[in-house]
Amino acid sequence: MQAATMFEKSxxxxxxAYDLRVSEKSVRLWRRRWTAGxxxxxxxYIAFLDQAHQRLRAPIVLIWDNLNTRVGHHMHALTTARPWLTVTRLPAYAPNLNPTEGVWRWMNAA
Known part of the structure; x- marks a missing residue:
């Protein structure tokens, strides 16, 4: 994440906020989370998506894996309440469809 790299560099x-085109409030939230680990x-996630939608002024299409914070009833209700948001979920185990899996595999091999 770009923000984490920026946090490390103080x-x-x-x-x-200016560089990532988000509000300072969002950056402060991210920094608190990052600092707390x-x-x-x-x-x-929803606050981030709402901000992105406001900035982009366009529909958003997400392709998500099955991380627990993305599959709960609360998240489903939040995402379906936003007509500009389309969420497509990857199958339960599909490393060939998820490009981050290749990055993790490469990092673990190093």
Whole structure:
């Protein structure tokens, strides 16, 4: 994630927000999560998607794996309430369809 790299370099919040075209509020939230070593919650994902939609002013299509924060009833309700959002889920185990799997495999081999 670009933001994490910027956090490591102590880039100011305003600069990260400007560079990534998001609000400073989002960057502060990400920084708190990053500092605490936490991950995004369902509400964090939705806030991020809402911000992206506001910035892009266009529909968004997501292709998601089956991470637990992305498959719950709460997340389903949040995503279906947004007509501009289309979510397509990868099969339960499909490393050939998920490009990040190749990156993890390459990193683990090093």
């Amino acid at each position: 880039v100011p919040t305003a600069q990260i 936490g991950t995004f919650s369902e509400d964090d």
